[in-house]
Amino acid sequence: MTSLRMTSDLRRELILGAAKRCFARNGFAGTTTKSVAAAASISEGLLFKHFPSKAALYAEILACEREADPALMDLLGAEPSTQTLVVLVREMVEHFLHASDQPEQEEDQRLRLLVSSQLDDGEFARLVYEKVAGLIGRTFVSSLERAVEAGDAVRIGNEPMNLFWFAHHTLLMAALARLPSVPCLSYGDAASHERQMCEFILRGIGLNEAVIAAHLDRELSPGRIKAETTESA
Numbered sequence: 481m482t483s484l485r486m487t488s489d490l491r492r493e494l495i496l497g498a499a500k501r502c503f504a505r506n507g508f509a510g511t512t513t514k515s516v517a518a519a520a521s522i523s524e525g526l527l528f529k530h531f532p533s534k535a536a537l538y539a540e541i542l543a544c545e546r547e548a549d550p551a552l553m554d555l556l557g558a559e560p561s562t563q564t565l566v567v568l569v570r571e572m573v574e575h576f577l578h579a580s581d582q583p584e585q586e587e588d589q590r591l592r593l594l595v596s597s598q599l600d601d602g603e604f605a606r607l608v609y610e611k612v613a614g615l616i617g618r619t620f621v622s623s624l625e626r627a628v629e630a631g632d633a634v635r636i637g638n639e640p641m642n643l644f645w646f647a648h649h650t651l652l653m654a655a656l657a658r659l660p661s662v663p664c665l666s667y668g669d670a671a672s673h674e675r676q677m678c679e680f681i682l683r684g685i686g687l688n689e690a691v692i693a694a695h696l697d698r699e700l701s702p703g704r705i706k707a708e709t710t711e712s713a
Contacts, residue, residue, distance in 0.1 A: 492530050495520045496544065499537045508538060508593055537596070539607035542590065546615055562632040565623035566682065566695040569647065570614070573677045576651035577670070580658050591655055612648070613641070620644045624685060628659045633686040643685045650681065 498520035513534050517524040531537045546552060555571065558564045579587040588598045597604035621640045629634040634644060654677065657664040667673040675696065682692045 488530075495530055496525060496537070496541060503538060503541065505528075508534075510530050513537070526621075533603060535604035538593075539604060539611055542608065543611040544614065546611075547633060556616065558619075560619065560622035560626045562623070562627040562630060562687070562691060563686075563695060565620065565627055566678075566687075566692075568620055568623065569681050569685075570678055570696075572616075572651055572654070573674055573681070576655040577658075577674060579655045588659060591652070591659060595656065596647070610668055610697065617641055617644045618646075627687060627691075632687070632691040636684075636686045646684065647681045651677070664671070672711075709710070 495516065497513070499516045502516050502519055506515070511534065513527055516523050516534075516537065520527065531540065552571075555564070555567060560569075564636055575587075594605055594608060597608075617664055621644060624633065624640050624643065628635050630634045654667070666678075680691060682696075683689075
């Protein structure tokens, strides 16, 4: 039983490795399940036993890439708290607002695919949202609950996961406005825009002004930004 499971897991990893190479070389539209199967030296039928569609393959690759990000994993492994919530929101804001700045525009292409999926059958979008909810949404909700318990936030509605999606979709739309080579609109100065967006979301999910000011001043302090810039150089 264990041997069969390990063989299945290994086969799955080999398929994902082959798919990643195909997507990197040909893009999502130019990749077929047949070409992935050939790259993995298996039949297309066997591929479908592990992944029911091309969209499922791509969504799984994106999830694996997120899980391979040590900074994200450290954040998601942190103790749920008001501080963790503020850092998570700040990281989400930074991620979406700089999506078009990523090398080779990979994130740009993923956002376009996410939008086109929602205008089509929605399969890829549903899979991505499912992965995002399991990976990030849980940390958001548990940290928000701790913030409410600590008196740092008021409870907004009965569905805290909805607040995560409201924040996510607000940032998604902000990112989409910047996708064209000539952005659809400009939010002005990037640094003040980032802070304003963080404040907007944190207020919307119920954090009080004193807590927002204290935590954001710590997270967006010039010293911290300078240190992060130096580390990433």
